[in-house]
Amino acid sequence: MRVGLFVTCLVDLMRPGIGFAAIKLLEAAGCEVFVPQSQTCCGQPAYNSGDRASAQALARKLLGEFEACDHVVAPSGSCAGMIRTHYPDLFADQPAELERVQRLCARTYELCDFLVNVAQLKSIKEKSIKTITYHDSCCGLRELGVKSQPRALLAMVQGLSVTEMPEAEVCCGFGGTFAVKFGEISTRLADNKCGAIAATGAEAVVLGDLGCMLNIEGRLRRRGDMKTQVLHIAEVLAGTE
Amino acid sequence: MQITSMHFKARAGKKLADVKLQAALRKLQSNFVKGRADRILELDNFEDIRAAAAAIRDRALASLDVWLEEFERNATARGAVVHWAETTEEANRIVCELAAKYDVRKAVKSKSMVSEECALNDALEAAGVEVVETDLGEYILQLAHEAPSHIVAPVVHKSRDEVSDLFEEKHKLPRKTGIPDLCREAREMLRPHFLSADMGISGANFIIAETGSTLIVTNEGNGRMVTTLPRVHVAITGIEKVVPTLEDVTTLLRLLPRHGTGQSITNYVSLTTGVKGDGDLDGPQHFHIILIDAGRTKLIGSDMQAMLRCIRCGACMNHCPVYQNVGGHAYGWVYPGPMGSILTPIYAGLENALDLPNASTLCNQCGVVCPVKIPLPDLMRKLREKQFERGLKPWPERFGLALWGWAARRPVLYAALSMMGVRLLAWMGGAAKLIHNLPFGGGWSGGRDLPAPQGKTFRELYRQHKRIDRINRTQQD
Ligand code: SF4
Numbered sequence A: 001m002r003v004g005l006f007v008t009c010l011v012d013l014m015r016p017g018i019g020f021a022a023i024k025l026l027e028a029a030g031c032e033v034f035v036p037q038s039q040t041c042c043g044q045p046a047y048n049s050g051d052r053a054s055a056q057a058l059a060r061k062l063l064g065e066f067e068a069c070d071h072v073v074a075p076s077g078s079c080a081g082m083i084r085t086h087y088p089d090l091f092a093d094q095p096a097e098l099e100r101v102q103r104l105c106a107r108t109y110e111l112c113d114f115l116v117n118v119a120q121l122k123s124i125k126e127k128s129i130k131t132i133t134y135h136d137s138c139c140g141l142r143e144l145g146v147k148s149q150p151r152a153l154l155a156m157v158q159g160l161s162v163t164e165m166p167e168a169e170v171c172c173g174f175g176g177t178f179a180v181k182f183g184e185i186s187t188r189l190a191d192n193k194c195g196a197i198a199a200t201g202a203e204a205v206v207l208g209d210l211g212c213m214l215n216i217e218g219r220l221r222r223r224g225d226m227k228t229q230v231l232h233i234a235e236v237l238a239g240t241e
Numbered sequence B: 001m002q003i004t005s006m007h008f009k010a011r012a013g014k015k016l017a018d019v020k021l022q023a024a025l026r027k028l029q030s031n032f033v034k035g036r037a038d039r040i041l042e043l044d045n046f047e048d049i050r051a052a053a054a055a056i057r058d059r060a061l062a063s064l065d066v067w068l069e070e071f072e073r074n075a076t077a078r079g080a081v082v083h084w085a086e087t088t089e090e091a092n093r094i095v096c097e098l099a100a101k102y103d104v105r106k107a108v109k110s111k112s113m114v115s116e117e118c119a120l121n122d123a124l125e126a127a128g129v130e131v132v133e134t135d136l137g138e139y140i141l142q143l144a145h146e147a148p149s150h151i152v153a154p155v156v157h158k159s160r161d162e163v164s165d166l167f168e169e170k171h172k173l174p175r176k177t178g179i180p181d182l183c184r185e186a187r188e189m190l191r192p193h194f195l196s197a198d199m200g201i202s203g204a205n206f207i208i209a210e211t212g213s214t215l216i217v218t219n220e221g222n223g224r225m226v227t228t229l230p231r232v233h234v235a236i237t238g239i240e241k242v243v244p245t246l247e248d249v250t251t252l253l254r255l256l257p258r259h260g261t262g263q264s265i266t267n268y269v270s271l272t273t274g275v276k277g278d279g280d281l282d283g284p285q286h287f288h289i290i291l292i293d294a295g296r297t298k299l300i301g302s303d304m305q306a307m308l309r310c311i312r313c314g315a316c317m318n319h320c321p322v323y324q325n326v327g328g329h330a331y332g333w334v335y336p337g338p339m340g341s342i343l344t345p346i347y348a349g350l351e352n353a354l355d356l357p358n359a360s361t362l363c364n365q366c367g368v369v370c371p372v373k374i375p376l377p378d379l380m381r382k383l384r385e386k387q388f389e390r391g392l393k394p395w396p397e398r399f400g401l402a403l404w405g406w407a408a409r410r411p412v413l414y415a416a417l418s419m420m421g422v423r424l425l426a427w428m429g430g431a432a433k434l435i436h437n438l439p440f441g442g443g444w445s446g447g448r449d450l451p452a453p454q455g456k457t458f459r460e461l462y463r464q465h466k467r468i469d470r471i472n473r474t475q476q477d
Helices: A009-014 A016-028 A044-048 A052-066 A077-090 A095-106 A111-117 A138-144 A148-155 A183-200 A210-222 A233-238 B005-016 B019-040 B046-062 B064-077 B088-101 B113-118 B120-126 B136-144 B160-171 B179-196 B222-228 B246-260 B305-309 B321-326 B337-348 B365-369 B376-389 B395-408 B411-429 B458-476
Strands: A002-005 A032-034 A071-074 A108-110 A131-134 A204-207 A229-232 B080-085 B106-109 B130-133 B199-202 B206-208 B213-218 B232-238 B268-272 B286-292
Touching: A002 A016, A009 A016, A009 A210, A009 B411, A009 B458, A016 A032, A016 A111, A016 A233, A016 B458, A044 A052, A044 A077, A044 B376, A044 B395, A052 A077, A052 A095, A052 B395, A071 A077, A071 A111, A077 A095, A077 A108, A077 A138, A095 A108, A108 A111, A111 A148, A111 A233, A131 A148, A138 B365, A148 A233, A183 A210, A183 B005, A183 B321, A204 A210, A204 A233, A210 A229, A229 A233, B005 B321, B019 B246, B019 B321, B046 B064, B046 B246, B046 B305, B064 B080, B080 B088, B088 B113, B088 B120, B088 B199, B088 B232, B088 B286, B106 B179, B106 B222, B113 B120, B113 B232, B113 B286, B120 B130, B130 B136, B136 B160, B136 B179, B160 B179, B179 B222, B199 B222, B206 B246, B213 B222, B213 B246, B222 B232, B222 B268, B305 B337, B321 B337, B337 B365, B337 B376, B365 B376, B395 B411, B411 B458
Parallel strands: A002 A032, A002 A071, A071 A108, A131 A204, A204 A229, B080 B286, B106 B130, B106 B199, B199 B232, B232 B286
Antiparallel strands: B206 B213, B213 B268
């Protein structure tokens, strides 16, 4: 099974380790991983800011890069969600491309979703970290239905306990450019999230999206919490945290 | 209503710092969010009902003119008079003319957000008519000279203590603190108004084409008094509220109270059909129904039409993390929260509410709770696109995005720029690997650090790994 890894621009820039963790997991699940070198961004920032033309150009680029793969996997619910639920809208008035896009969408997955439902990963080795809580990132949860998959994977890790935080499904306040444009509101939402994480007493908050990760970690550190780790689920599962 | 949505950001900042407001807003969570979650569990085929509700609204909107004409025919047959108002000003003018015609000195009102759209109270008062709001929340706001901050619970921003103080000051009676005592006091104040009013003004949650009836859902019973006691009843609502049949309404009513107030059904569901007939014990002698366009027909056939399905339940704002933290007044017009972030720019002008479509993380919590399946985040994004097309976006954002989009289409250049970028950021992060002050970061750094990157991009490292792999393999061979 040839899987194209869409690393996502934020992982590429901010936390490349997550990309390698994803490769490790996919290979452990028996996939042949292919990483197109010209990949950049899925176009989500442009799309959500109303710049349809730029979003479409980037979508077209991604389509060309990944079309040859059996599956496309991204370690991010919001980028996988962008492709799967919003690319068809971008090509709604271009029937020829739309058909290609729809074929790509049907084969595009968020990492956990793919590992559980397609690759059917069965076992994961023991990890050093013992107690975690899981934050449900909005797009993964509400666009792609990623809720039980990460928990199923975490449950395979021996000796790891997951304590659910209150309101795990509430947005952390990132929202792309929202975090910059509405800094105060965004910070308040992040602060609420940090409070919920702290209430669990977990060593780490684990999640599946870079935006939330930067936002939550940024707020935890500013609050003076230097201890609670903020980890991508791929890092926890691959043991590269 | 005067629009102040351009000040969203500044207002929101103040609201975040308002401790009393923050405490008051927490009620939403416990009452409405939990209430809805519990009540929809009572329906074993909830998603089917939701799909049916959306379909009913779509069916009404698809032939809006047909249903409206049928409504007019049936309402007229029962003795009501239907007026068509293209603008809110026209609606106000019609009500004022009716007040003059029937020699009205006092009007009692039940809750109507459409009348807020029109700023009807101001118009009537200018015409010399005393207006008394009789919905408890609206009554409190009228005493306090404040605007509603929620479409279902207009006074959600106030604490009980504040209401106690307000009643003591305005009613000049000993201060009460218990909710039943406060309610009783308001009742006693309102009773003489009901009895002496010449005109009752209500809104309508739905208007029903096949019977020509208007329908309101309330909990306090004031709606019944307003629609039956005074000589003249004026119902004022938007043209999109029409539904074809009573059967349709029953489906919508299974969802509206559950999503609005977390109730299986409201205390009252009142249908008003025609004027007082021979032998009827009560009812108005004159019944006028004012149907307002004020921007609605513009949406028919447009990419925003789905917004007209809205049944004004308020669930989208109750569940919105932004609304939950800034409250309704920050939004600056009649309708707050996600639905308001769409309706305000549409009805009051895109350029008058630039922040609103952007003041959302697009987390889609609103979209998943909306009982008539309005894709609210998609509609906000469409408004962002319209802002972009019309050049209404601030230049740093346009410039930044254009640069990003341009570079991201050129992989080689992008790789070079990103390699430099991450090195710079890593250097800025220092030993603690945290950037405290991000240049060009706008609002990011006020309350957050930026975790610094590792210093090399994934693609760089990946190439290195591949190279090492290759060398290892050649050595093994
Ligand atoms: S948009 Fe949907 S959730 Fe919001 S008030 Fe209207 S019907 Fe209710």
